[in-house]
Amino acid sequence: MKKLIFGLLSVLLLAIAPAKAVPTDEITELINRQQQAWNQGNIDAYMLGYWHDPKLRFVSKGEFKYGWDKMLAAYKRSYPDRAAMGQLKLELKDVQMLSNYSALVAGRWVLLRQKDSPSGVFTLLLEKKDDHWVITHDHSS
Template sequence: MKRLLTILLCFVASHVMAQTAQDRTAILKVLEDQCQGWNKGDMDAYMQGYWKSDSLLFVGKNGPTYGWQKTLDNYKKGYPDKSAMGFLTFGIKKIDFLAKDRAFVLGSWNLKREKDEPKGYFTLLLRKISGQWKVVADHSS
């Protein structure tokens, strides 16, 4: 019984520690910085929110892509200039902390362009790596 209580207390403590206002604010800043980079037509700045690793996972309409560079290349192919990029906004629906260094984000995206206004949803897995929150998995539709 004492062991079970200890395990439960450890779980609750780690869960509570993960849900700091500072971490939530830092995650929202990553996403805001991405929008600002995108809206300036600066894809490299947008990509700073992603984990710069061959293990980065991006899942879109064409299936999974692995790697930061491949994800950047795909973005540049799909959005070759500022007019294709349009004006991006995110609507954050929820942030759930899974551990002190992991968070799940559900949100919507909306692009306003001259001729159309595509939109959809995304789920992100973020990890706190070397003190910074980075997107390690992105599923956008």
């Protein structure tokens, strides 16, 4: 009888316990927040998705760039106003968990602006640092 009561209590506690966040959901939410920040013209908020560290790596146009501060400065130079920023659309194709603390994300991007619509693909390495997911490596082309 004790086993039955314990079993029923365990099931009940599991049923009412708050669900833990699924890493892929957390990662998707991070990407969605970045897209929203970009589309609001807020590069500083967009950069919150990146690891704020000198070892942050960004690869684009055949070049390797390192550092959160350098990346922020480059974004602000390349996108000085809302017209240059346009509207960003990100489409996640795959979120592959490499471990409990790292994930590989692949997708497509398009920047809708009045004069053009550049587009491409991206691969991101995300790592869980200090209990938060951040992009530690961004390869966009």
